[in-house]
Amino acid sequence: MTKDIQTTDVAIIGAGPVGLFAVFECGMLKMRCHVIDSLEGIGGQCTALYPEKPIYDIPGYPCVHAAELIDQLEIQAAPFDPVFHLDQQVDGLTRREDGQWLLQTSKGTRIAARAVVIAAGAGAFGPNRPPLEGLKDYEGKSVFYMVRRREDMRGKRVVVAGGGDSAVDWALSLAEVAEKVYVVHRRDRFRAAPESVDRLHALAETDKLDLVVPYQLSGLEGSDGQLSAVRVSTLDGEERVLEADVLLPFYGLLPSLGPIADWGLSAERNHILVDPASSETNHPGIFAIGDISTYKGKLKLILTGFSEAAMAAHAIHPLVYPDRELHFEYSTSKGVPVS
Template sequence: MSEPVPESDAAESAPAAASESAASGGEVVDTDVLIIGAGPIGLFQVFELGLQGISAHVVDALPEAGGQCVELYADKPIYDIPGIVELTGRELIERLLEQIRPFGPVFHFNETIKVLEKRGEHDFRLVGAKGVEYRARAVVIAAGAGSFTPVKVRLEGIDRHEGSRLLYRVSNPEALAGQRLVVLGGGDAALDWALRLAPEAASLTLLNRSDRFRAAPASMAKLRELEESGRVRILLGTTTGFGESEGELDSLTVRHREGDTEERLELDRLLVFFGMSPKLGPLENWGIALDRNLVAVDVATFETSLAGVYAVGDIITYPGKKKLILSGFHETALAAFAIKEAFEPDRKIHLQYTTTSPLMHRRLGITD
């Protein structure tokens, strides 16, 4: 764990690139700040802490950075990021990852924090599900609405195919070219992936429970065009069973909404997009004050009721709170200043601008 660095000496060494940790059970990780959540707000928290000369490790339950931006609207346009007319959720995450590279954050993906214990002032011990122990001087919770898990398809025994022929997320769309695909769901994610995958698929069937789709009208119109051209088949109904061949998922049995008849759909991959289920999980047991399942904070510092633990983004509540990315960015800046002041209570923390400050330029790896 690094000691406070005098302002005049901070960040003299070359910036380090972001990296993914290979820490495993029994190992101990030391950091200034542990950030829980690698969505856009968690990533920008790395940036704001970095400007203050504070290092961070980032933990996230998902296998990559991005949170809701990648899981729920990776290819959807965002129009309310200042100075950027339009970009997708995935593009925003890519830009944030590039922006925080100078500060060398270390990521711990597929990891959830089970235990948070305050041992003293600026001394926290956290334990992840993998058995890794994290020691930090402060903690920032930036977990969106909590840890997200996909809503699963309810067919007994089908979960053994998860990760092979049953997918709740698509990490390599090119690998699905030429395959018989069945997509379950009627929201934006289901339609977005159906539209993206249909042109290269051998066949694509989209199954929704009813004729009420929860996707953008433009996406629905495009899907109907693909249906008319024969590239997509739209079915309304429910799943009742599945079939296997040599231990691999190879078909899905569907009961049609009209006529109460059943049909067997042969498939190579089953893609399920029923949405993500937010859960607070272990956070509920950390002794932090909650207000209607959201974390209560001091709006001047974004510190929670547990001194040294801060929270930003959609997981928090306060009068006038708006669940906007822009609002979350603002919260990270105030939290970073508060953490700096807590680490160095006897030092006056001066506001410095990235435009003109040589210190900020050194920390950002900029050569004047």
């Protein structure tokens, strides 16, 4: 059964840092937002790939961890009551006769909006799944591709697979609450930040964490979706069985423009071309901000995306309020309006 159409002023595709800040900028101009993201939680790559990675170029923060930045952006956007549609992607985008854009998601959600802001980073993301027999039986029960709450891992035996920032960061974090953490990597060198790798090796000298290298995942044991053990092996055929309650395969996310590529937007090398003064695409009413957008001279930084979110919001205002002139005011003068 087709779901009823939900209406809003602005539909934002992508709940990463730039998408979240766009909620704030639109809210400051009294525009309501719905936010759609293909991941299970907000934060995009900051949450899914490197939650504990330090970021040094956010104004006002000499250093902030990625997950903390997302927490603060969520708090900043909260007064404007954004509606989140997570774990689904926008499959269809069409223009209605009344000029609004109609979005339909993979879960059948339908949203009508005056404007659309694409803040999808490098596109829609999906997990890079390891080729293990019976994997789907365990997904969402004891195999997860992102950690929504660290507390969910308290007292459990956790196998973290991977050698990048997300694997190392989560291994360090979960060692504080889990009964045991195993880190499985196919080589003895890690691709994470050197400081984090040093901490990982130091922790491996304790009984809280084991480095299982050079091994790779080879099989799962358990029943009814609950793991009891994870099998690992070397390229030479040496095998080990790790008693485990949870497997976290952190092999990265697979980016793709997905359905966005079929919307007739001008693109260059898998990036959407926009007007740098407004972030509007070649389709009036559709804007692109953050890493997914491009123009001559663009710097691929989060703070650039924040600026684009502000410019897009001001460009969208006359589409939502065609009879209301916008008088620019600093936030220090008008404060945060109460919805």
